[in-house]
Amino acid sequence: VPAPPPPANDNFADRRLVAGPSFTLVATNDSATVEPGEPSHAGCLSHSTWWSWTAPASGRVNITSLGGNPTAALSVYTGASLTDLVARAALQIGDQQMRFDVTAGTAYQFALDTCLEKGGAASFEVLLSTTDLVSPTNGAKFVSPGPIALQTGFTELDGAITNVDFLANGNLVGAAANAPFAFLWTNVTGGSYSLEALATGVDGKYRWSKPVSIRVVPPNDDFANRIAILGNRVSLSPDTYGATREPAEPAERASNAGGATVWWTWTPAASGRVCITELWSTYLAFATLYTGDSVSNLTLVPYEPASDLAPRTLVANVLAGVPYQIAVDGALAPYYGPDGWLSFNLFFEPSDDSFSTHTLLTGGNATWHSWTYLATMEPGEPNPPGWTRSGGTVWATWVAPAAGSVTLALTNGFTLQGNCLAIYSGDSLTNLVRLADNRQTNGTYGMELAFRAAAGATYQICVGNNETDAFYGGVEFYLGLALTPAPTNDGFAQRAVLSGMSARGSANLAAASSEAGEPAHAGVPASHSAWWSWTAPASGRVGVAAGISNQVPCRVAVYTGESLAVLTPVATNDPALIPPAARGYYAGESVSFNGTAGTTYQFAMDSSASTDVPFKLELSLSRAE
Numbered sequence: 340v341p342a343p344p345p346p347a348n349d350n351f352a353d354r355r356l357v358a359g360p361s362f363t364l365v366a367t368n369d370s371a372t373v374e375p376g377e378p379s380h381a382g383c384l385s386h387s388t389w390w391s392w393t394a395p396a397s398g399r400v401n402i403t404s405l406g407g408n409p410t411a412a413l414s415v416y417t418g419a420s421l422t423d424l425v426a427r428a429a430l431q432i433g434d435q436q437m438r439f440d441v442t443a444g445t446a447y448q449f450a451l452d453t454c455l456e457k458g459g460a461a462s463f464e465v466l467l468s469t470t471d472l473v474s475p476t477n478g479a480k481f482v483s484p485g486p487i488a489l490q491t492g493f494t495e496l497d498g499a500i501t502n503v504d505f506l507a508n509g510n511l512v513g514a515a516a517n518a519p520f521a522f523l524w525t526n527v528t529g530g531s532y533s534l535e536a537l538a539t540g541v542d543g544k545y546r547w548s549k550p551v552s553i554r555v556v557p558p559n560d561d562f563a564n565r566i567a568i569l570g571n572r573v574s575l576s577p578d579t580y581g582a583t584r585e586p587a588e589p590a591e592r593a594s595n596a597g598g599a600t601v602w603w604t605w606t607p608a609a610s611g612r613v614c615i616t617e618l619w620s621t622y623l624a625f626a627t628l629y630t631g632d633s634v635s636n637l638t639l640v641p642y643e644p645a646s647d648l649a650p651r652t653l654v655a656n657v658l659a660g661v662p663y664q665i666a667v668d669g670a671l672a673p674y675y676g677p678d679g680w681l682s683f684n685l686f687f688e689p690s691d692d693s694f695s696t697h698t699l700l701t702g703g704n705a706t707w708h709s710w711t712y713l714a715t716m717e718p719g720e721p722n723p724p725g726w727t728r729s730g731g732t733v734w735a736t737w738v739a740p741a742a743g744s745v746t747l748a749l750t751n752g753f754t755l756q757g758n759c760l761a762i763y764s765g766d767s768l769t770n771l772v773r774l775a776d777n778r779q780t781n782g783t784y785g786m787e788l789a790f791r792a793a794a795g796a797t798y799q800i801c802v803g804n805n806e807t808d809a810f811y812g813g814v815e816f817y818l819g820l821a822l823t824p825a826p827t828n829d830g831f832a833q834r835a836v837l838s839g840m841s842a843r844g845s846a847n848l849a850a851a852s853s854e855a856g857e858p859a860h861a862g863v864p865a866s867h868s869a870w871w872s873w874t875a876p877a878s879g880r881v882g883v884a885a886g887i888s889n890q891v892p893c894r895v896a897v898y899t900g901e902s903l904a905v906l907t908p909v910a911t912n913d914p915a916l917i918p919p920a921a922r923g924y925y926a927g928e929s930v931s932f933n934g935t936a937g938t939t940y941q942f943a944m945d946s947s948a949s950t951d952v953p954f955k956l957e958l959s960l961s962r963a964e
Contacts (some may be wrong), residue, residue, distance in 0.1 A: 340392065346388050351421050354389035354448065359820040360467040360496050361544075363405070364390055364413070367460040368453040378422045380452040381412035381429040387452040394441040396496055398469040399547045401438050402430055402740055404462075410454040412460030415439060415447055430463070438547050441467065448624040450736065463475065468546030469494040470503075470538045471573060474521075479553045482560075485527040486584045487553070489513065491520045493535045497546055501742040529555045529581025556581045557601050562588070562634035565602035565664065568685070572710075575603065575683040579667065587635045588666075605685070610659045614686045614712040616652040616813070626653045637664060640717040656866040684815065686712040689733045693717055694768050697734035697799070703741065703822035709733045711758075711804035712813030719768045721761075731813065732803040743824040749802065750785035751816040752912035758814055760788050763799040771799060785816075791852055792822065823850040826869045830854055832901050834870030834941065840960045844871050845953040848893065848946045856903045860896040860945045861911045871956060875934040879963040883910075883930040885944050885956045893946035893954055895930045899938065910942065934960060 347353040358362070359852050371435040372388035380387060394400075418424040427447065428439035432454065453461060473492040474484050481487050489505045489512075503520040505513045513522035518540070532555065536548040559566045560582050566577070582599035591814035606615065631637040640663065643654040648932035657663060667683060674736070691698040692714045700709055714731025716722075737887060749760050761776035777788045792798065800820075804813050828835040831854060835844055846869035853865035860868065875881070886896045900906040901957065935942065945957055 344386050345370050345372055345437075346927050348388045348390065351389050351448070353378070354391045357390050357392045357396075357465075360395060361465065362518075363462055363464050364500055365460060365462040366451050366453075368408075368451065369459075371453075372609060374421060375894060378414075378421075378426070380414040380450045381431045383410070383412040383432065383452040383454045385452060386455045387450050387500050390451075391446055392449065392465070393446045394467065396467065396469050396494065396802060398441060398467050398471075398546065399429075399438055399549050400441050401436060401468065401547050402428075402546060403464045403466075404430065405461070405464055408459050408461035409433070411463075412452050412454070413437075413463055413611050414450045414452070416450065417445060417447060418558070421448075423783040440549055447937075466544055466546065467496070468548070469481060469496050469926075470500075470546045470548045472534060472536050472548045472551045475534070475551060475553050477551045477553075479551075481527070481555045482558050483527055483529040483555050485525050485555070486525045487527055487555075489522045489524055489534065489536075490546065491515075491538065493538070493720050497538065497540065499541040500538045500546075501541055502539045504539075506535045506537060507532045509533075523788070528553050528962070529557050529560075531555075531581065539882045554581055556583060557603045559603065561585060562602050562664070565604045568603050568841075571608065571685075574607070575667075575684040575685070580594070584627055585634055586670075587672050589629070589639065598929050600666050600668045601867070604662055605665060605882040606662045607657045607687075609909065610657065612688050612713055614652060614685070614813070615665065616684055616712060625667045625668055627668070628653060628655050628657075629666065630661065630841075631664065633794045634661070638779045652786075656777055686710050686813075686815070691733045691735060693730070694720070694734050694799070697736045699737050700737040700800070700820055701740075703824070705737065705820040706889040707735050707800070707818040707820070708816075708860070709735075709802070709818075710813055710815040711802065713817070714804065714813065716803075717768065721763075721771055721773065732801050735800040735818070736797060737800060737820060738797050739794055739822065741792075741822065741824045742794040742829070742852070743792055743822050745792045745798075746821045746823075747788040747790075747800065748785065748819045748821070749816050750819075751777075751779075751814045758786070758816075759801075760786055760789060760818075761801045761803075762790050764796065765799065766797060772797075823847060825850045825852060827872060828869045831857070831870050831941070834872045837871050837873040837958060838876075840876060840962070842873060842958045844956045846944065846956075847953045848944065849952075854903065854947075857943075858896070858898075858903070858906055858908075860943050861894040862893055863884050863945070865945055866945075866947050868943050870897045870922060871944075872939060873942065873943040873958060874939045875960065876963050877934075878936045880961045881932050881934040881940075882959050882961070883942065883956065885930070886946075886952060887952055887954055893944055895956070896943045896945075897930065897932055898941040898943070900941065901939075907939065922937060 366388045368386035368388055370389050373384055373387055394866040410432055413430040416424040428437055430437045474488050474490040491503050503515045504511055505522050512524050514634045515522050516898055531552050534551045538546040578603050579599045582601050584598040584600050628640040629637040640655050671810040688707050711731045714733050716732055758779040762774045763771040765771040773791045775788055777786045779786045829851045848867040851867040851869050853868055857865040886893045897909040897913040910930050912930045
């Protein structure tokens with residue numbers, strides 16, 4: 340069987356003319372050839388056919404593959420001969436759509452190539468759209484978070500439109516179903532955007548607008564729009580997405596500054612050292628401090644060299660009443676890029692850096708807010724245990740309004756290793772006695788410390804940063820102090836009086852203490868005990884139950900005697916020897932003894948459990964027959 344002849348439009352010179360805003364290209368290229376000097380079409384050069392089309396209007400062309408030969412590729416050119424063709428667009432093998440812009444009156448050449456000789460027919464739909472984004476204009480600049488007005492325009496060539504989708508960088512941001520097909524885009528993050536409108540006609544076909552490029556910048560992108568900040572402790576939590584650099588801006592302190600600068604202005608109320616430190620960011624950012632009132636006359640404020648472990652911390656000396664300009668810029672690759680989200684804090688030297696300028700805490704519940712940025716250690720200051728290098732410390736002092744158990748809870752919001760919390764007695768650096776300490780471990784957001792306080796005693800609280808050169812250069816913290824007063828019957832001399840054939844009492848043993856000379860209860864040294872006294876109104880069997888529940892044991896001991904030194908044991912229990920399943924509601928149940936009328940008995944309840952809930956004691960007397 341002889342081979343079929345090549346298609347009529349096999350050669351460029353014989354290309355088929357097509358016209359109008361919409362048409363379909365269909366070809367079976369099994370017998371098509373290629374010409375000498377013919378370019379490769381979207382990577383394919385095997386069997387090509389040609390068409391020519393002159394755009395009736397300027398706009399955007401959308402080409403859609405209608406299926407058929409799976410190896411078909413389509414390329415679009417301008418030029419009048421094979422030797423002067425300029426590629427304008429290409430639909431690769433396997434692609435379903437492509438778009439390109441056209442100019443009215445310009446001739447465009449279409450080449451359809453199939454890489455397989457027997458691949459069958461291929462077809463493509465070509466649709467010209469004059470849909471346009473009339474707002475915003477190309478190259479427009481907006482301030483985050485907007486709003487940005489999006490609106491489309493059409494010509495008769497587009498026909499009737501039923502819906503318009505608005506896309507930014509290929510993502511849908513809004514839609515409109517009625518004329519004038521407008522949408523107000525809000526909460527816009529800074530950055531560069533390519534905006535497009537996708538209109539759906541009554542014919543169900545899609546019409547694309549030409550892309551419009553805009554840039555959205557932070558509110559303080561320009562020096563003239565810098566944001567005023569106040570105070571000696573300031574948090575800055577902006578993003579620099581979309582930020583730019585003005586032509587007259589000075590070079591930042593970072594040698595590879597990325598050119599995405601945002602600005603603040605700050606006038607300190609006092610002179611001293613200030614620290615501007617990055618707490619968190621999605622990229623590597625640097626802060627720089629200037630004086631001057633315009634971007635063209637800025638003078639860099641000298642700053643202390645940054646540690647290799649704290650490159651994002653700036654330390655400088657400032658003067659009260661002088662306006663300072665703060666610039667934050669990102670670094671170029673190979674870091675994270677020139678812009679992103681960040682959190683910066685500005686700190687003055689802490690006012691409680693030295694022992695003598697400590698913060699005074701008062702009452703049974705108190706909060707201390709401070710930081711170790713720029714903190715130092717004084718000569719003679721004790722070095723907290725476990726420190727491997729000298730760090731900075733801050734101090735608070737507290738006078739206990741009552742005796743009891745004290746919990747110090749420090750939170751800092753960061754999982755940093757090396758922060759230390761210590762509690763001392765003493766009134767000067769030379770006579771401090773450490774009572775307890777704790778050190779933050781990696782992976783935790785703070786730490787706690789517990790100690791017993793004596794009424795009227797003065798305590799010194801120290802928070803330190805072991806590694807002053809740590810990546811963040813210090814830590815900001817909140818410390819909560821909570822005093823749980825000791826029970827009123829904490830001491831033998833303050834024992835509570837019970838009376839009657841039955842009686843009840845309670846005490847928070849977690850806040851209780853033990854006394855010198857106090858006997859071991861149930862054979863266990865006293866730790867957190869409370870006392871009661873009861874005089875038997877009659878003779879009989881006395882039963883005592885004590886505890887919280889059968890899962891929280893306590894020890895109960897019964898004595899006679901009017902002082903600790905002369906106590907005589909009468910009865911006791913040992914909850915550790917009683918299996919939980921055999922206990923009643925009270926873990927210390929089963930204490931009983933024969934009581935004699937007129938005899939005074941002393942009851943001690945003790946527990947090593949740290950449960951901050953009152954333990955209960957119940958006593959009952961069964962009169963002897």
